[in-house]
Amino acid sequence: MAEAKKIAAAKNMKKIMADHFLGVDAAVKDPKRKVAWCTSVGPAELLQGFGFEVYYPENHSAILGSIRKATDYIPYANAAGYSPEICSYLTADVGAFLQGYTPLTRAYGIESVPKPDVLVYNTNQCRDVQDWFMWYARHWDVPCLGIETHRNVGEVTSEHVDSIAGQLKNLASELARVAGQPLDMDKFKESVRLSQRCSELWEKVLRTGTSKPSALTFFDGTIHMGPAVVLRGLPVAVEYYENLLSELKQRVDNQVAAVEEEQHRIYWEGMPIWGKLRPLSEQFLELKTCVVASTYCNSWIFNQLDPEHPFESMARAYTELFIVRSDPVKEDYIARMCEEYQADGILYHDARTCPNNSNNRYGMAQRLSDRLGTPHLVIDGDLNDLRCYSEEQARTNIEAFVEQLAQGR
């Protein structure tokens, strides 16, 4: 069985993620500290400016998916009235909570997900995050605050940016009441600066996939994105990506391939299938095919952040996101990525419970294939609910797709 090449920088990952979860747990137990829950592309930098310890439930739910526990807990949320058709991050996380389960117990001895003082969402990715956070807000009787983002945005205009920046400023006033102190502007700016630096490094890490052969795969990206998601705005994420980048640069200089004898290069559009990353990665290794890039891993690149204009640049960064944009903008983006990464084809993951990250449903796959002259494959699945995924069918379809790529050479 082919095995993915180890990346040495990953050795630090366990420790920094442990420190993150233990840090949030310690804050819950310390009456002088406050905890905020934040959506994965929510206003983390602002929360750090108030000194909140920040926790990201999407990351927790992705862990449930990765250890293949999510499917077991989804039915408990369904029984509480949350449909099996809605976000399986939400249903897995709420279902596990209803059953008193968290993987943090086994991993770190943490009894429960942290009780928040406030939950803060941004609907830039979807409405599900708002419903998810509201469930916990009702459970604990704590405030749930948020930013309501424009959707389907073509060109991002100053009106868009001003309206979101205005919401961020109002949010800051409300957060000051929860925090019991005003926003520390220096801390806020520093968080924006570190977040921008983290993002810049993360982008450089991902771009080592443009080398031929590629220095990393989408599957590596799903592992190494952790600090960009939960630790952006903090020095530890910057250090992590400096190390990782220097290791990957060496790979590029020495022509070290992430996939031995790389023959084909694919772009992954859509969510990861968290519980099946390993078998998928192994299948692509066997097929000498590298999944060189993805929209998903790129979602944590926020280079627009600027510490001199923290509110406005956050508003821009979190509105220029792929998921917020109209189909023509998304198509141009994917086309550009496929060209830059020299992808021979695109694999779309149609995630049953996440229409927001399934871009194959309105003809985009066909339009892009026509435009780029490259084939595509759609695989049905889900991010967390493995009942929606047939491994056998996906395996066969991927094999046939790679065969098609080979014939097209």
Ligand code: SF4
């Ligand atoms: S974007 Fe999709 S996966 Fe993420 S929270 Fe929303 S519905 Fe769930």
